[in-house]
Amino acid sequence: MKSSSKNETKVNYGNWVSKRLIWFPGVLAIIFLALSFFSYYFLIVALPFIIITAYFSYAYYEFSPAGGNIQARIRRFVLDRLEWDGKGTALDIGCGNGALAVELTKKYPQAQVTGIDYWGGEWEYSLAACEKNASIEGVVGRTKFQKASATALPFEDGTFDAAVSNFVFHEVKDAKNKRDVVKEALRTVKKGGYFAFQDLFPVKQFYGNIDELLEEIKSWGVEDVTFVNTSNADFIPRPLKLPFMVGSIGIIYGRK
Numbered sequence: 001m002k003s004s005s006k007n008e009t010k011v012n013y014g015n016w017v018s019k020r021l022i023w024f025p026g027v028l029a030i031i032f033l034a035l036s037f038f039s040y041y042f043l044i045v046a047l048p049f050i051i052i053t054a055y056f057s058y059a060y061y062e063f064s065p066a067g068g069n070i071q072a073r074i075r076r077f078v079l080d081r082l083e084w085d086g087k088g089t090a091l092d093i094g095c096g097n098g099a100l101a102v103e104l105t106k107k108y109p110q111a112q113v114t115g116i117d118y119w120g121g122e123w124e125y126s127l128a129a130c131e132k133n134a135s136i137e138g139v140v141g142r143t144k145f146q147k148a149s150a151t152a153l154p155f156e157d158g159t160f161d162a163a164v165s166n167f168v169f170h171e172v173k174d175a176k177n178k179r180d181v182v183k184e185a186l187r188t189v190k191k192g193g194y195f196a197f198q199d200l201f202p203v204k205q206f207y208g209n210i211d212e213l214l215e216e217i218k219s220w221g222v223e224d225v226t227f228v229n230t231s232n233a234d235f236i237p238r239p240l241k242l243p244f245m246v247g248s249i250g251i252i253y254g255r256k
């Protein structure tokens with residue numbers, strides 16, 4: 001239960017490492033370590049669980065603001081690619097707890113930002129957390145959050161001056177072809193508007209060949225699109241560059 005007023009003023013943008021990945025192997029490690037009093041064999045069994053617990057604890061710390069703040073830096077990497085002047089409206093697709101949407105609003109004092117998300121599922125994100133974070137960050141009047149799916153965005157073609165998304169498209173379960181999610185996102189951007197989407201674009205099983213993806217995006221009437229491999233960035237610690245962490249992420253950005 002949150003009892004102190006300090007907690008009420010603290011933003012919560014969540015952590016990409018679920019706490020379950022720490023406590024579940026952690027509990028198993030403790031059980032096997034306890035059993036090793038009866039047989040040394042259980043020490044060997046405990047070892048992989050100790051390593052898994054240690055790895056995910058480290059990753060959790062590096063992602064969090066109290067540690068390396070890597071999540072925020074990866075999000076900033078997205079906004080740094082957005083070549084928008086900040087005048088008008090922007091959409092954040094799969095906004096989670098509103099981190100990127102709020103950051104966007106703070107970066108562009110004239111912008112109105114909408115964040116959409118499906119919420120629920122395995123992520124501990126919510127509409128209430130978005131609204132609370134926006135309030136704490138002082139951007140309530142210029143942010144709006146609503147439930148929607150990335151596969152059927154409830155906006156007319158060309159509604160927004162800019163669109164962003166971070167680490168979402170590959171998660172969209174009802175899209176067999178993840179390129180369709182990119183297309184749907186771009187549909188909502190005005191002609192001449194800007195976009196920067198980060199996802200597992202280098203992973204062929206989701207997006208196929210990256211050059212072919214860029215060509216296809218151009219064939220949808222997009223004027224300019226570029227890919228940058230975020231995983232090569234120096235600010236991401238090496239141990240986090242494993243494929244199942246943030247070792248295969250990149251940004252496609254440009255102008256429609």
Ligand SMILES: C[S@@+](CC[C@H](N)C(=O)[O-])C[C@H]1O[C@@H](n2cnc3c(N)ncnc32)[C@H](O)[C@@H]1O
Nearest residue numbers: 094095096117118119149150166167168171172
């Ligand atoms: C890894 S989290 C990223 C959240 C946020 N963009 C960030 O950077 O912290 C993935 C998000 O995608 C959302 N998501 C998954 N499928 C979705 C869908 N079909 N439509 C909208 N959001 C979806 C999840 O609810 C979750 O908030």
